[in-house]
């Protein structure tokens with residue numbers, strides 16, 4: 001079965017445990033389950049990896065080349081300054097979708113810049129967990 005890669009950045013493993021007023025009380029595992037079942041509806045297997053360091057994300061993107069059909073990525077706070085992730089995604093040959101649970105543009109000014117957005121097909125922000133379903137649908141559509 002063809003695969004798509006979902007990458008989660010720093011601190012997303014804490015979802016459901018802290019700051020529920022911003023991120024809700026669902027866990028990362030809940031979002032991965034939703035993304036996986038949406039991917040299965042399109043005939044894809046979803047592979048999920050979570051990293052608390054930038055280098056791990058860069059290496060995972062490198063190994064996605066020739067392995068996964070596309071990437072969905074929530075780089076967490078690295079979204080706003082992780083230029084090595086930008087460069088790794090620019091070298092990836094498939095479609096990339098950026099996703100955020102919250103809408104960073106409606107939050108602190110330092111969250112208004114995304115270094116990932118310029119190398120993504122598109123960005124889905126502010127829809128909470130439902131965004132994961134939207135992101136998989138958007139990626140599957142791009143892969144048609």
Ligand code: CA2
Pocket residue numbers: 010011012014015016017018019023074075076077078079099100101102103104111
């Ligand atoms: O809204 C999003 O999905 C974010 O990527 C979440 C990041 C934030 O830095 C981005 O600006 C927007 C934070 C991810 C995890 O944050 C938590 C921190 C403490 C407890 C639970 C989650």
